[in-house]
Every structure is written in structure tokens, then in C-alpha cells.
Amino acid sequence: MKTRSWIALCSILFTTSIALPVLSAQSGIEPIVLKAKTVYDGTGRTLHDVNIIIRGSVISEVGCEIPTDAIIYDLRGLTVTPGWIDTHSHILWHFNEGRLAGSDEQPLQAILYGVDNAILTLNAGFTTIQSPGSPTDAYLRDAIKRGVIPGPRIRTSLQPLTEKSGTPDQLRALVDKRKQQGADFIKLFASQSIRDGGAQTMTDAQLQAACGEATKVGLRTMVHAHSAAAAKAATLAGCTSVEHGAYVTDDVFRLMAEHGTFYDPNIGLVLQNYIENKAKFLGIGNYNAEGFAFMEKGEAITKETFKRALKIKGLKIDYGTDAVAGAHGRNGEEFIVRVRDGGEDPMAGIVSATSLSAASMGMQDQIGSIAPGMQADIIAMDGDPLKDPTSIRRVVFVMKGGTVFKNVVSNAGGTPNPARR
Numbered sequence: 001m002k003t004r005s006w007i008a009l010c011s012i013l014f015t016t017s018i019a020l021p022v023l024s025a026q027s028g029i030e031p032i033v034l035k036a037k038t039v040y041d042g043t044g045r046t047l048h049d050v051n052i053i054i055r056g057s058v059i060s061e062v063g064c065e066i067p068t069d070a071i072i073y074d075l076r077g078l079t080v081t082p083g084w085i086d087t088h089s090h091i092l093w094h095f096n097e098g099r100l101a102g103s104d105e106q107p108l109q110a111i112l113y114g115v116d117n118a119i120l121t122l123n124a125g126f127t128t129i130q131s132p133g134s135p136t137d138a139y140l141r142d143a144i145k146r147g148v149i150p151g152p153r154i155r156t157s158l159q160p161l162t163e164k165s166g167t168p169d170q171l172r173a174l175v176d177k178r179k180q181q182g183a184d185f186i187k188l189f190a191s192q193s194i195r196d197g198g199a200q201t202m203t204d205a206q207l208q209a210a211c212g213e214a215t216k217v218g219l220r221t222m223v224h225a226h227s228a229a230a231a232k233a234a235t236l237a238g239c240t241s242v243e244h245g246a247y248v249t250d251d252v253f254r255l256m257a258e259h260g261t262f263y264d265p266n267i268g269l270v271l272q273n274y275i276e277n278k279a280k281f282l283g284i285g286n287y288n289a290e291g292f293a294f295m296e297k298g299e300a301i302t303k304e305t306f307k308r309a310l311k312i313k314g315l316k317i318d319y320g321t322d323a324v325a326g327a328h329g330r331n332g333e334e335f336i337v338r339v340r341d342g343g344e345d346p347m348a349g350i351v352s353a354t355s356l357s358a359a360s361m362g363m364q365d366q367i368g369s370i371a372p373g374m375q376a377d378i379i380a381m382d383g384d385p386l387k388d389p390t391s392i393r394r395v396v397f398v399m400k401g402g403t404v405f406k407n408v409v410s411n412a413g414g415t416p417n418p419a420r421r
């Protein structure tokens with residue numbers, strides 16, 4: 001992706017602003033100003049030497065002015081981007097006493113581990129996540145939304161649908177039921193797990209019924225699909241995104257590009273995390289010796305598939321990690337692997353993790369870029385991710401919806417303490 005650069009000439013005048021008088025007057029909250037030297041705005045643009053002004057929960061201006069009574073954070077020693085988005089994070093998965101926690105665990109303990117994961121994820125700079133496939137996510141989603149527990153904004157599918165969920169008519173009814181239950185989108189399993197080979201499981205008719213009904217009632221659809229056949233069927237059924245896609249072929253990627261189907265590759269964290277934590281999973285369900293042998297081979301396969309996908313013109317590659325137990329808070333590893341091993345242009349990787357993932361969630365008007373009117377989800381990292389992708393491991397400032405949740409001193413110095421003008 002070509003990097004466009006804006007030079008803010010404050011002496012001439014560089015201010016984009018929208019009037020938000022009602023909000024300021026009602027809230028009575030002082031504006032917050034983030035002084036920044038380098039901003040990657042999430043759309044591929046670089047802004048230099050700008051002040052980002054936040055009123056309430058939204059960005060009101062990106063420019064030169066500093067309002068009186070503003071609380072100022074000086075982020076000029078850091079690189080500023082929108083809050084990152086992980087479109088695929090199993091936020092409640094965790095270890096308990098050295099093993100993957102199961103359904104026999106006390107629900108209260110499980111939800112508190114979920115809170116741990118939420119805090120780890122937010123502190124890593126991820127201000128929004130999408131959790132596919134857990135009926136209890138909604139409690140955590142709603143608790144974080146109340147604004148006391150720190151955590152990313154959560155979108156959840158609640159219970160996923162599979163080939164065993166029933167006939168096309170039964171699937172349509174289940175989609176309607178999930179909507180009533182408060183699901184933000186629908187998760188479908190259209191293929192086996194990579195540990196079992198990844199072949200298509202849901203029929204074309206089942207996918208058409210589920211994705212068709214979801215579209216009708218205004219819900220997006222996220223489809224777990226490893227094989228080319230499963231990804232093709234999901235694309236032709238009008239589903240929103242294909243997850244994993246380890247064995248997707250170039251012709252199916254081209255079909256996805258034509259249909260605007262998002263591809264969420266998950267090449268940098270999930271398999272590595274399983275292998276690192278093998279002893280904590282081994283012996284549970286399909287986490288057996290054979291499954292691990294598949295996953296060990298899978299790492300090279302998924303990277304190769306990703307490299308091919310990068311060459312497909314117009315393919316929308318969003319940013320999901322498939323984070324499971326042990327991976328929360330390390331969501332940025334996906335970016336490092338995509339850039340370092342996959343050869344992705346780092347600016348394209350940042351766009352993927354911000355505005356493009358926001359678009360995959362239908363939230364591009366609210367999150368994923370730094371511009372007036374957007375939610376004030378803003379992070380700053382110590383280092384330049386274009387030059388050093390591991391900078392994403394050093395997120396030292398996190399604001400979500402105008403609230404500062406993390407603000408620590410970086411190695412680069414800086415002055416994270418707010419100052420009044």
C-alpha cells in the first residue's frame with residue numbers, strides 16, 4: 001500500500017473539525033488533547049505534528065488548535081494509531097491450574113478469567129474485539145459496556161451454528177433466535193477443524209439458508225472454513241467473512257475478492273500459542289498427538305496461503321488472531337508474523353487491524369480511524385511499526401471511547417502525565 005503523507009502546516013491552517021456543541025455543553029467535560037508527532041490514521045495516511053482533540057467519547061478535531069482548559073497528553077515520542085481490532089478472539093478461553101479450563105468450571109470463576117483476558121487485550125492496544133462462538137460472552141460484553149471494567153468493546157455471536165444445527169429451515173429459525181438473544185453476528189462452522197483435516201461440513205444449502213437469513217435480519221456472518229470448497233460455498237452464499245482458510249485456492253480467493261467476502265487469515269498467534277502451550281491442551285478433545293502434528297504442519301501452510309492471498313487484487317484481508325487460552329494480550333503477534341514472515345506491507349497491516357477490520361464488522365463509521373466524529377479509540381506505541389513491527393508489543397497509551405485506560409512511561413521517554421495548559 002502506498003503511504004500518503006500529510007504535512008500539517010499549522011501556521012497556514014490545518015484543521016478539520018465538526019461542531020459538537022451539544023456534547024460539550026451537556027457533559028461539561030474538559031477536552032482532552034493528544035499531541036502527536038506521527039499518526040498513522042488507520043486509512044493508510046500519515047499525519048505529522050497534529051493535535052487530536054477529544055470531547056466526551058469522540059474525536060472532535062484533528063489539527064493544530066489547543067482549546068483552553070484542555071487536559072494535554074504529550075505523545076510526541078511515540079507512534080499514534082487508532083485502537084486496533086481483533087475480529088476473532090475467544091475472550092473467555094483460559095487456563096486453570098495449568099490446563100485448558102472446561103465447562104465443569106465454576107461460572108463465576110470463568111467470567112473473572114474473562115475479565116483478566118479483557119484487561120490484557122485492552123492493554124495490548126486492542127480496543128475492539130469480536131468473539132465468535134460462546135454463549136456467555138454477552139455477560140462480559142455488557143459488563144464492559146457499563147464502563148467500569150476495563151476491556152475492549154466486544155461483539156459476540158453467542159452459540160455458533162454447525163452442520164448439526166438442523167435443516168435449512170431450522171437454521172433460519174436459529175439465526176432469528178440468536179438475533180433475539182442479542183447476538184451481534186452469526187458464527188458458522190462450515191468445515192472441520194484444522195486438527196481434523198478441514199473438509200467442508202455444512203452443505204451449500206445450509207450455508208445459503210443461514211447466511212441468507214442473517215443478511216435478511218441485518219446480521220453479519222463469520223464462517224470457519226479451511227477447505228477451498230467450504231470457503232467457496234460460504235462466498236456464494238453471501239456470507240461476510242471466511243475465517244482461517246488454510247487450504248483456500250487462488251481461484252476461490254479471486255471469487256471472494258469479487259464478492260467482497262473478507263478473509264481472516266489467523267497466521268501469527270493461534271497455532272504458535274497451541275504449540276507453546278501444548279501440555280496445557282494435550283489430551284482434551286481433538287487436542288491429541290495427531291491434532292498437534294496437523295497444527296505443526298499448519299503453521300507453514302497458513303503462512304504460504306497468506307502470501308498467496310496478498311497477491312489477489314481486491315481481496316479484503318482483515319485482522320483476526322483466533323486468540324485462545326494463553327494468547328490474550330498477545331494479539332499484536334499476528335501483525336509481526338504477517339509483516340515479518342508473510343511479507344505484508346506494514347502500513348497495509350495497520351489498515352487491516354484498524355479501518356478494514358472495522359469495515360468487516362460494519363463499524364467503519366465509528367471505529368478504526370482517527371478523524372473527527374469517530375470514537376476516540378487511540379493508542380500510542382514506543383517505536384515505529386513501519387520500521388519495527390515489534391513496536392506493537394510496546395503499547396504504552398490506550399484510550400477507548402475518550403477514556404484513558406493505560407498511560408505508562410515508555411523507554412523513549414515522553415511525558416505520559418497529563419498537563420493542563
Ligand SMILES: [Zn+2]
Nearest residue numbers: 088090132322
Ligand atoms: Zn476461532
